[in-house]
Amino acid sequence: MKSVFATLALLLVSAFSAHVAAEPTYQAVAAELVKPRDGLGNVLAKLEAGETVRVAYLGGSITAANGWRVKTTAWLKQKYPDATIEEIHAAIGGTGSDLGVFRLERDALRHRPDLLFVEFAVNDGGAQPDRIWKAMEGIVRQTWATNPETDICFVYTFRVNYEEDLRQGKCPRAASSMEMLADHYGIPSVNFAKKIVELEADQKLTFKSDQPEEGKIHFSKDGVHPLDAGHEIYTEVLAGAIEQMAADAQPVDHAAKLKNTFVKDHWQAAKMVPINSDMLSGNWKALPDDAQLQKSFGKRMGQIYEATEPGSKLTFRFRGSTAKLYDLLGPDGGQVIISVDGKPGTKPVPRFDSYCTYHRIATLSVAGNVDPEEVHEVTIEIHPEQPDRQPVAFRLKNPEEELKAPKYQGTKVRTSQILVLGDIVP
Structure with missing residues (x-):
């Protein structure tokens, strides 16, 4: 009889454990240019149907600049001329996801975006993975609690000192942390930084220089903030990623994804x-x-x-x-x-x-x-x-x-x- 009760108790404990996700352990993630995961099916369906589409850009100074944000909006308008594209500028220089999660409603969600780009891989570079997970998961869960049909896409920009990890085929710590979260929620991601490092390795680009070098793309003056040519690369990579995801886009109701959390103390509140x-x-x-x-x-x-x-x-x-x-x-x-x-x-x-x-x-x-x-x-x-x-x-x-x-x-x-x-x- 004791063995029966022991077996039953073990089954109950196992069943309970299956519903309580273990807290994640950080590990470096392989860098890929595009990870479609669950894609952008909802917003792509609206674009193809020629509807009004609102695109929000949440990030730091790289996004606040009149660069890849503006260029991406222009590309979407050209690619989908029958749709009405409305841009929501929700970027503030010098800020990371730890502020972004608090200002998300005011700066982005109240404008009812159909697509939310999130760019914090540079400004979160000094943060520990657990802090990144709390804030970024808060951003994801707030967005889908407001509208489960809003698609989200993480983008990872470049800064000098990220090249060593990327040359070894790994995402830097902030991007790796975000990739782990993206895997959990099926969020597509686009790694701009990987492309920049590849171009530099092919001697087609300089990361940082006061003056352009003949025959090479002048990416930035400070190693962080792209010049126009750098923003053009970011836009081309993102455009290619969107076209790749459009090939087999399927609408997704993201509400079901909120059932299981990634970290228990996320900042959805x-x-x-x-x-x-x-x-x-x-x-x-x-x-x-x-x-x-x-x-x-x-x-x-x-x-x-x-x-x-x-x-x-x-x-x-x-x-x-x-x-x-x-x-x-x-x-x-x-x-x-x-x-x-x-x-x-x-x-x-x-x-x-x-x-x-x-x-x-x-x-x-x-x-x-x-x-x-x-x-x-x-x-x-x-x-x-x-x-x-x-x-x-x-x-x-x-x-x-x-x-x-x-x-x-x-x-x-x-x-x-x-x-x-x-x-x-x-």
Whole structure:
């Protein structure tokens, strides 16, 4: 009898284990130019039928440039002249999938894309595989939870130092991590970087040069951001991949793929919540539409709030594991004290760094590794002292004088949204 119960128990454990996917273990993946997997059947059917097709491009500066994104849209219009192609520009320079997953709804999904290209292989280059999986899986699951007929395609761009892995036939770490996720969900991928390395090996291209070399394609000046010829290669590779997938395209309902996760703690719950006046105290003000920073960043950030006086506070409550602010760094940026559940941080956090000769979008982590089932209160207060400006001095011609200019004075903090893994609680 004992053996019967033991056998039954073993069968129950085995059945349960079959429904609980083991957490993945990273391994380098063989680099292939195109992996069609489940293809792009849904969007290709709409293109062939001459319907309106919305194509979203989510990525960093390589996608934000007027390069492969613009050229791909133009190619689609030429290839499918009866269709109406609408481009959704959802790229922000200097950002990776860890921000992309939070801004996906605002920048892409609310525009109802039929096809979503995701380009983060360069900007995620320094991230660990588990972080990449959490964010990228969040992007995939948010997209298909919104519309299971939206097709997704991962694209992998090149940067100098990726060539060693690719010469050995392997994807670099970020692309390998994404390939493992793409295998799980059947997402097609296109490896632009592989083509660049092949051309360089054939002595037809230089990765990085200030000046073009006779007889060779001048890919980039910095080893990362392609010149026009580089973007042309990316577009040609992608066009060939789409034509390859069109040969046997079949529509797919992606909803069934959401049944099994790749990692259990993915970031599907990531969202962006606008700051409102009830959260603010002190001298915060909503920047008017004609303010330069609102004009420059409002399309991405929404309504930007600015405070200049020490003691001004932003306070909110959330239930979840992580909260960040979507904010701006800049030459007049101040610093803040962050308190979580009444416990202030040990030192102020500057909204200024060594790149701050100009303003740019950033994120400020304000709460992490907290109990996701509990409600947490966060307060961000402007510190009375401005941060040290010396980190930017090496970028200036005359730092001793320039750092005294009004441009580099102030304790200003500017923010617009709360990025939360969870929910804001009134």
